Amino acid sequence: MASPRQFRCGRIHETSMSGELKIRVLEDTDLNGVTQLDEKLGGGYRPEVWEHRITYYQRRDPEAPVVAEADGKVVGFMLGEVRSGEFGLEEPTGWIEVIGVDPDYRGQAIGRQLAEHILEHFRERGASTVRTLVDEDSEGIAGFFSALGFEPSTLRPFALKL
Numbered sequence: 001m002a003s004p005r006q007f008r009c010g011r012i013h014e015t016s017m018s019g020e021l022k023i024r025v026l027e028d029t030d031l032n033g034v035t036q037l038d039e040k041l042g043g044g045y046r047p048e049v050w051e052h053r054i055t056y057y058q059r060r061d062p063e064a065p066v067v068a069e070a071d072g073k074v075v076g077f078m079l080g081e082v083r084s085g086e087f088g089l090e091e092p093t094g095w096i097e098v099i100g101v102d103p104d105y106r107g108q109a110i111g112r113q114l115a116e117h118i119l120e121h122f123r124e125r126g127a128s129t130v131r132t133l134v135d136e137d138s139e140g141i142a143g144f145f146s147a148l149g150f151e152p153s154t155l156r157p158f159a160l161k162l
């Protein structure tokens with residue numbers, strides 16, 4: 001289990017919320033907080049799913065997944081990792097795979113800070129590009145990534161119903 005890592009930019013921020021906002025590496029004790037936030041975001045109560053995912057990321061790249069903590073709870077998280085050799089991409093590539101910010105805490109740059117921190121980690125791991133997949137129906141997420149400077153890529157998803 002990795003120890004909590006301090007990040008280069010914006011460790012602790014004063015915000016309009018009642019307490020401090022802290023951005024830090026996800027720990028296994030965050031399972032309950034992430035599960036509760038996912039449930040609030042409409043994912044249902046899925047502790048076993050999140051236990052599996054958190055274990056996966058902590059084994060693959062334990063310094064990558066980050067959470068935002070405020071008012072004594074997890075109010076945001078971002079999961080991803082650096083991979084290479086997939087989809088014809090030989091160079092190390094940072095992938096952002098899951099993001100969620102508590103609706104009560106949106107619009108306060110929490111998503112941006114989570115992204116800044118995971119991107120910094122990706123750079124440290126040697127990635128020069130970060131990629132994600134956004135459903136075209138999810139305008140909000142597309143708008144969020146566009147605001148962060150992400151642009152449409154030539155790497156196109158293909159799908160086949162089974």
Ligand SMILES: CC(C)(COP(=O)(O)OP(=O)(O)OC[C@H]1O[C@@H](n2cnc3c(N)ncnc32)[C@H](O)[C@@H]1OP(=O)(O)O)[C@@H](O)C(=O)NCCC(=O)NCCS
Binds near residue numbers: 102112139141142
């Ligand atoms: C998208 C999301 C992460 C944004 O979180 P947030 O903390 O409110 O975002 P921030 O306050 O950090 O905003 C950062 C930038 O993105 C922009 N942005 C955020 N939400 C946006 C939206 N819905 N539409 C357009 N732009 C948006 C902001 O305007 C801001 O731009 P600026 O810095 O140029 O002013 C949050 O709304 C969320 O969790 N949505 C649901 C995610 C989801 O469905 N996840 C499951 C699939 S992975």
